[in-house]
Amino acid sequence: MVRKWIGISVLSLLPALVFAAPQVQVVGLFNGAAVVNIDGQRKMLKVGQRQGDVELISATSREAVLRIGGSNQTFTLSREYSDGFAAPHKRQLSIARRNDGHYWASGSVNGQPIEFLVDTGASTIAMNESQASRLGLDYLKGQSVQVNTAGGTRRAWLVRLDRVKVGTIEVLGVEAMVLAGGHPTETLLGMSFLNRVGWREDQGVLYVEGKN
Template structure:
């Protein structure tokens, strides 16, 4: 009888252990792909493309992401992650974001975009070193360039002009969005249109094909 009681006790302990919840362990999180506004996460072996503001495997949220790294919220704690050199043949990378712009008025390329979420009509100018705005455009966008920028002199078709070098938090053209883009704010009315210059174009791939300008995100 004692042996039967002992056997029953052992079985009861084993049953309790099997039914008990597994001990909590922090998820293994890696960033295996980076894109403007999104990151490819590997959480405990589950891979998924997660956009900024969305939650991926294991409840991991992407707070911000660009080509340099991502900020993730894991178990309520935000932390910066760099790109992990882990690749899988079974994982298909997402396609690049592409934008096609046809020639418009005067044979120029015009494209609707935004700066800091505020709408802007850009004139694409490959001859401009950076995004360029006049002071009235900067004020409309709420940019305090005199406080945030560095004064400098720039060369224009009319000569030299005073300007301020600034960094724009977010610049979006179509579905292409970049963070921390250099720009110049110039005194006076020039340029009459906001110029989408090389500080943006150098960070994407671009080419012309039969009168169409194609912008494409870099992987």
Template structure:
């Protein structure tokens, strides 16, 4: 694993809720390759599909480094990296927030962790919300009570801790009990990773990204 100066892909070995439905209600793309795609289905653990393979009612029809095409319930959908779609009828009012890319193409999101204001950077390569130890101390998080692990960075292996945030808020969207990680050093900006984004429908139109709460 590595932590880069800005957008950081932090890969966390985390268990995700298994889907209990016979057919998928949501699909998110978290990795793209020639003839393969890494997806999360109904918030489950990321799974690699090859072209022609079907899992939980989702068939990968085509894939390359730019996009992937799926067939679900007889309908074809094409997604790029970080995008998702939800099938079936939506129930209840869903909260949403729209973000605008900066000059470098990054999406910043104003929000809060456990009630403390935080500005995140959206990172679909991070499988959980990640913050620095300094940020954790600022918001009063007893992160060293979490599971201690080591994370590889450009400067070598540094200590890190698995944590769970009581509340995570971005715009009008609030989630409870969200998995995260605190990294001792090498992380300059809080990352809004897939432990939050897995529960969103992500729509990208030009310089605008819209996050819509799914559950």
């Protein structure tokens, strides 16, 4: 099951987010191996092998999963990945469930890096005041509301985020909620984002696909 709202400390942000991603094409697929074109150089990788910042996580005759810049990306033949480049195929992201049983996804809010905890029980992206301030959000200008939580009634502010990005998938104008105090301790990736992308969970992997 995708995680419901409980308190867990935010994991360290992946430093690879600040680096430019390589251009990658998968030009050959086999069970347990893939031929990958990385910045113009072709390399045969077996599962577990890496070339620079690119690691082959899994491969079948139909698709390969590569870890690039801290995120797993699913490739079919000749699918090119380049940060900021609009590939002809829909962008896809696969997120493996971590040892704590939850799905964590590296991304950004308005260009500021952050790590999300996927929570289908949250109606919107949700964060505490400290997280909102770190992201530079002027949340006090948002709509003030009262919300019921496990700890009682809390004050909160509804805001609209200009850009929310998870892996290579970006959604514009996403509703979010900033809660007074220190909870939630993590930034929750709720349904205000997930409802605008395609997603499914299968055997411990959450697959997310951009709709445009």
